[in-house]
Amino acid sequence: MSRADLVVQLAEAGAQNDHVKLERTVAALVAEARAKRHDTLADRLAKALGFVAPPSRQAPRSVNGSVLPEKVRDLLIERPARRGLDDLTLPADVETQVRDLIDEQHRADVLRSNSLDPRHRVMLAGPPGNGKTTLAEAIAFSLGVPFLTIRYDAVIDSYLGETAARLRRVFDYARATPCVLFLDEFDALGKERGDVHETGEIKRVVSSLLLQMDDLPSYTVIVCASNHPELLDRAVWRRFQLRLELPMPTRADLRRWLDQVGADRKALGFDPAALARDLEGGSFAEAEEFLLDVKRKIVLSGGAPKTIVAHQLKTWKKRFGPKAGAKFDDDGRQQSNTAAPTDA
Structure with a gap:
């Protein structure tokens, strides 16, 4: 969203006395200012609406040195992003698409000046152990933003209404903070709503999740990963601008x-x-x-x-690899188990 649109929304929120809209608009302006390294402006805007806690009440510093506020401290983990794309072995088409996304994010001002936004919603699918988490980390490393992972054990509650409320807290924070928000095992949340075995409550959680994703600004990159993409709701797939498969390595x-x-x-x-x-x-x-x-x-x-x-x-x-009981030579290679033919 352009700066002009945000200013218009700010005026509308004030005229309508809509405090929720006001907070979200200011949060977007804060995030935009931080993305452009206008830290003084960002701090003044944030402080004006009480986004910054007093120093004595700030959360402990995370592994990357940023501060997670108390409201999301138990719901998110910030992991250090230490590896970039050059450190990964990716299929050529996947690497090309990810580099394009990173370039769009770096040149977002050029796109926005032409009424366009960079892509920022990515789905990674494939068997476990083939780099989905590492690729999300590499995107955060390349963009120079925090790499935040949702803690499902803290977000998902037996009372699903509470789950939706916790998701809102996470996404509200992500809207105000340029970051890579990573949702691993995404099928735990984005299940197919047509599944007859699922309750109405979990379907409402999925609907809430989709709305939260739609409301994310383009400077927040959301990366979701699934080992079982066939379980995902069809409406979930439509939300992702990049759908990438990481197969088993050849x-x-x-x-x-x-x-x-x-x-x-x-x-x-x-x-x-x-x-x-x-x-x-x-x-x-x-x-x-x-x-x-x-x-x-x-x-x-x-x-x-x-x-x-x-x-x-x-x-x-x-x-x-081979069948149990196979024999190996001194170089670790399998020996043939076929017996030599004998004379009748």
Whole structure:
């Protein structure tokens, strides 16, 4: 929304004595000012409407150094955003679309001057362990804004009316704060309202969630992730301007990832191409845990990296690859279980 539109809304809110609309409009102006690094103006606007708590009542500082107000302190977690897009291995089409979104956000003033808004609603789908959370973190890192994750254990209540109220508190804060708001396991909230097994109350929660998403300004990027996108309400899908799939990695993906994390022959004694073949079938998260296990054993035992990798591959393949009882050679590769033919 342009600055002119916000000023008009501010005048309308004052004329109508609509305090809720007044708060939301000022919150949007505060967020716009902070996005442009006009911190003095943002502080004055916020203080004028009592958005800033006295110093003695401020919440403890989060891991990124910002202050979460008391009303959302128990509902949100701010996580440090340490990895950017260059640190990830993404499908080419996914990376292109995410970079386009980041560019739109960085050049939002140009778009708004032409009555356009940058895209800011993203859905990530795919099996677990393949980078949905990390991609949301990378978007926050690239935009230089807080990376906020909703705590479902605190938001979802047995009294669903309370759940909707807590969601409103979270979204009210997100409207006033340029950030990446991340909703993992989104199917826990955005369920299909046509499901006959769901109660009327949960359907009202979904309806409230959709309204809250629609009301988010474009400087707040909302990223939702789901391992089961088939469970989502059809109206939920319509809200997202980017719908991206992060599939299980192919052998080529794992090969690129190994190069990226420095797992070369010199470090591990294994050819990365062969190691990518052996790790194929697992997710990025599982492959990362494999490498961490290898590094721990190298540090603690001081053994030969190649021997340690071969031993860890045997464990890996028993979990993810071949049939139980298969035998492996000294390099961790499966031996044939086919018996040699005998003369009759």
